[in-house]
Amino acid sequence: MIAYVTVGADDIGRAKRFYNAFLPDLGYTLKEGPEGLSYALPVASGQVPVLPDFYVKPPFDGRAASVGNGAMVAFEARDQQQVRDLHTAALGAGGIGEGKPGFRASYGPHFYVGYLRDPQGNKIALFSSDPTEPGRDD
Template sequence: MISYITVGADDIPRAKRFYSAFLPALGYELVEGQEGLSYELPELHDEPAVLPAFYVKPPFDGRPASVGNGAMVAFHARSQQEVRELHSAALAANGRDEGQPGFRDAYGPHFYVGYLRDPQGNKIALYSNNPDEPGRDG
């Protein structure tokens, strides 16, 4: 089970603008600290927090943050419309388009995804895989 994911960032205010454009809509709550940003899903009815948490922090070694080639973090949206809306919001918050929302031939018929780069260059996916919505073939 994945407990948390961390991406590096050199400009925390810029990263906050980008991630706050879509993570709260997916249920994440932001906690800011000296060490950076912590986006966590809230505890429900005295149950442990839902995993994984997502952290945006400067590298602990003090060197510049860098992007992992082939690394990507994917966030699940409730619908194709939400993927489009959150992709657009992230672009407006200094994100870069890495692939407009839509279906991809390599994935299942209901897998609807949009790709972005955050201000540091980390690759982010927003996707929905709702079988109750129209699929790629229909």
């Protein structure tokens, strides 16, 4: 099981604006500290944490943050409308479009996804795969 995912950022303020445009709507809460941003899903008393957590931090080696070629972090939305809404919000908060929300021929008929990059260039996907919603072939 993946416990956490970390992406690098040189400008934590810009990253915060971007990620706060959609992660709270997916249920994530933010803890901010000198080491960067820590997003986690809430945990009820006596329950096991829902993983993975998501961190946005400056690189520990002090060098500039860079993106991973082929690396991407995907966040699941509740439905297709939320994918569209969050994709729009993220673009309005400094994101860069990498693919409008919609169906892709190479994925299953209910996989609805929008792609973007955060201000640092990290690739992000917002998707829904709800079989009760209209699919690509409907």
